[in-house]
Amino acid sequence: MAQTLTDKVNTRKTFAIISHPDAGKTTITEQLLLFGGAIRQAGTVKGKKSGKFAKSDWMKIEQQRGISVTSSVMQVDYDGLQINILDTPGHEDFSEDTYRTLMAVDSAVMVIDSGKGIEPQTKKLFKVCRMRGIPIFTFINKLDRDGREPMDLIAELEEVLEIDAYPMNWPMGMGKNFLGIYDIYNNRVELTHPEQNGDNDFLPLDEDGAIIGDYPITESTIYTQAMEDVLLLNEAGNPFDEEAIANGELTPVFFGSALTGFGVQTFLDAYIDFAPSPAAKKTEEGELIPTSKEDLTGFIFKIQANMNPAHRDRIAFMRICSGEFEPGVDVTIQRTGKKLKLSHTTQFMADSRESVKSAVAGDIIGLYDTGNLQIGDTLYEGKNKVQFEALPQFTPELFMKVTPKNVMKQKSFYKGIQQLVQEGAIQLYKTYHTEEFILGAVGQLQFEVFQFRLLNEYNSEVDMTPMGSKIARWIEEEDLDVNMSSSRNLLCKDRFDNPVFLFENQFAMRWFEDKYPEVKLKSLL
Numbered sequence: 456m457a458q459t460l461t462d463k464v465n466t467r468k469t470f471a472i473i474s475h476p477d478a479g480k481t482t483i484t485e486q487l488l489l490f491g492g493a494i495r496q497a498g499t500v501k502g503k504k505s506g507k508f509a510k511s512d513w514m515k516i517e518q519q520r521g522i523s524v525t526s527s528v529m530q531v532d533y534d535g536l537q538i539n540i541l542d543t544p545g546h547e548d549f550s551e552d553t554y555r556t557l558m559a560v561d562s563a564v565m566v567i568d569s570g571k572g573i574e575p576q577t578k579k580l581f582k583v584c585r586m587r588g589i590p591i592f593t594f595i596n597k598l599d600r601d602g603r604e605p606m607d608l609i610a611e612l613e614e615v616l617e618i619d620a621y622p623m624n625w626p627m628g629m630g631k632n633f634l635g636i637y638d639i640y641n642n643r644v645e646l647t648h649p650e651q652n653g654d655n656d657f658l659p660l661d662e663d664g665a666i667i668g669d670y671p672i673t674e675s676t677i678y679t680q681a682m683e684d685v686l687l688l689n690e691a692g693n694p695f696d697e698e699a700i701a702n703g704e705l706t707p708v709f710f711g712s713a714l715t716g717f718g719v720q721t722f723l724d725a726y727i728d729f730a731p732s733p734a735a736k737k738t739e740e741g742e743l744i745p746t747s748k749e750d751l752t753g754f755i756f757k758i759q760a761n762m763n764p765a766h767r768d769r770i771a772f773m774r775i776c777s778g779e780f781e782p783g784v785d786v787t788i789q790r791t792g793k794k795l796k797l798s799h800t801t802q803f804m805a806d807s808r809e810s811v812k813s814a815v816a817g818d819i820i821g822l823y824d825t826g827n828l829q830i831g832d833t834l835y836e837g838k839n840k841v842q843f844e845a846l847p848q849f850t851p852e853l854f855m856k857v858t859p860k861n862v863m864k865q866k867s868f869y870k871g872i873q874q875l876v877q878e879g880a881i882q883l884y885k886t887y888h889t890e891e892f893i894l895g896a897v898g899q900l901q902f903e904v905f906q907f908r909l910l911n912e913y914n915s916e917v918d919m920t921p922m923g924s925k926i927a928r929w930i931e932e933e934d935l936d937v938n939m940s941s942s943r944n945l946l947c948k949d950r951f952d953n954p955v956f957l958f959e960n961q962f963a964m965r966w967f968e969d970k971y972p973e974v975k976l977k978s979l980l
């Protein structure tokens with residue numbers, strides 16, 4: 456029987472995967488792709504040693520630094536479901552990019568290194584995840600190594616993210632003594648070395664939480680310790696609460712070792728039990744149910760130029776929110792009213808791209824763009840206008856003056872700057888009178904990536920003069936008086952020509968507020 460639109464949408468699970476660099480995000484993604492048969496061999500997504508890099512690590516700067524700067528999209532079929540995995544930059548300097556990706560997903564998976572916990576420089580990244588209010592699943596990785604005490608890790612998670620945690624399973628030892636997990640959710644024990652227990656991968660538990668039957672492991676103090684910990688958690692820990700998971704207030708926590716593949720499938724099986732399918736999205740016209748409309752709608756959350764430098768392509772990533780995509784569909788770009796035929800599209804497999812034949816709410820498709828689209832654009836089919844809520848912009852904190860080194864190459868400088876700004880890679884300001892270019896960023900690495908890409912992709916070398924940190928505050932056009940500008944509160948225009956002040960520090964801002972009490976200062980997110 457043909458699947459209805461509702462059937463199809465209900466099979467979609469779309470999540471973003473977030474971690475500190477090196478916590479194991481790529482290794483887990485790879486395991487998930489292996490389960491789904493999307494790849495045949497570990498190392499396809501990323502093989503640092505073999506020098507083979509997949510699209511999540513396409514950029515030279517990423518290879519050099521071992522970080523992922525850009526997000527990519529992968530899809531995998533598992534247990535009758537289509538799971539869409541959106542990779543995110545593993546560095547907090549790119550929190551804004553991560554947040555935009557979070558807008559395009561229905562849940563998030565956080566990967567934490569059990570040896571490190573929540574590293575200070577990752578707090579912001581994970582907090583962004585919490586701010587979005589979607590279900591968050593936590594995978595504590597690298598149990599095959601000696602790490603920190605699981606209780607400490609849970610306490611830290613709760614404290615730093617201000618979220619409740621519920622361990623779905625509990626590690627039995629770690630490092631050389633890692634025996635497996637005490638699986639609270641599935642009421643069983645899962646073993647790393649099943650051959651020592653008669654080739655049983657899983658041993659069921661009785662109602663007191665003890666393994667049924669006599670096995671070597673029942674003699675182990677590591678097992679009895681795990682049982683005691685779980686008893687303590689039952690008494691003093693948070694209760695399991697499905698609604699709290701759905702609201703992003705309680706994170707189910709899983710332990711495992713992605714490198715050995717241990718615990719990843721158990722995680723995946725529980726994840727699909729609780730991860731939501733695409734939900735209604737807010738629009739200016741009210742809530743839009745993913746299956747309520749036969750017409751296609753979606754929004755652009757990411758633009759990536761030059762993913763393939765040989766072709767100088769520019770891909771706009773669209774999250775589908777309702778209806779069904781078919782090649783050749785006509786849509787309207789809400790911002791400009793311009794019509795667009797979606798014929799040249801792509802979806803992303805583990806190690807290849809394919810043109811999209813069909814896609815529904817929850818799916819991400821790549822549109823080859825010639826400059827029509829911007830981040831945040833709503834696209835809709837048919838006559839009924841739709842506009843999704845705006846994608847939030849972060850208030851930049853660091854600023855840099857930028858000029859082309861070679862005045863003869865101004866054209867490529869302007870082209871590069873315009874495209875990278877449209878991608879959301881960095882924010883652009885101009886001083887009010889002299890129109891000098893100022894770049895604004897959330898983190899220092901954004902400048903480095905900008906400079907690197909301008910040179911490599913647009914052949915434009917630039918001089919960058921740091922201006923340090925500033926406080927950016929927007930004002931209404933009608934409050935504008937150019938005489939209010941000074942070196943301590945520099946008046947600029949953003950790329951939409953809105954007036955914005957860059958204050959030297961809090962003191963300068965307070966001085967301004969005292970002097971011009973009628974002017975309301977606004978920040979972004």
Ligand code: G4P
Binds near residue numbers: 474480481502503597
């Ligand atoms: P990331 O995407 O979050 O940055 O992390 P990635 O998966 O690349 O993993 C970072 C390093 O940690 C890799 O080692 C990887 O093999 C290792 N790793 C991932 N999961 C586990 C685990 O469960 N246990 C252990 N012991 N190690 C794990 P590398 O040597 O830096 O890279 P590679 O040369 O092996 O690719």
